[in-house]
Each structure stands twice: as structure tokens, then as C-alpha cells.
Amino acid sequence: MDGVRPDLRIEMRLIGDPDAARLVEEVQLEYVARYGSRDETPIPEGYFAPA
Numbered sequence: 001m002d003g004v005r006p007d008l009r010i011e012m013r014l015i016g017d018p019d020a021a022r023l024v025e026e027v028q029l030e031y032v033a034r035y036g037s038r039d040e041t042p043i044p045e046g047y048f049a050p051a
Contacts (some may be wrong), residue, residue: 016047 013020028038 012050015043016045 015021015024031037031039
């Protein structure tokens with residue numbers, strides 16, 4: 001197999017997008033499992049917005 005995944009799509013999303021928010025929450029749950037707490041570092045609005 002050549003590693004191509006026709007069912008996989010990568011799309012840019014803003015941090016406030018529901019799909020992005022879901023992924024961020026999944027990462028937070030991983031932080032809790034690994035380190036015992038969430039990452040509470042503040043992220044300013046627009047921080048990840050495209051330039």
C-alpha cells in the first residue's frame with residue numbers, strides 16, 4: 001500500500017470552528033490522562049488565524 005487515504009481530508013479551520021474545538025478538547029483529555037491536568041495556557045482570539 002502506498003499510504004494514500006482517499007477517505008482522509010485535511011482542511012483549514014479556525015480555532016473556534018466546532019470541529020477544531022472538538023479536537024482541542026480531545027487533546028485536553030489526553031493532557032489530563034498523561035499529566036493529570038488540562039493545559040490552561042490562555043490562547044488569544046485570532047492567535048491561530050491565517051496571516
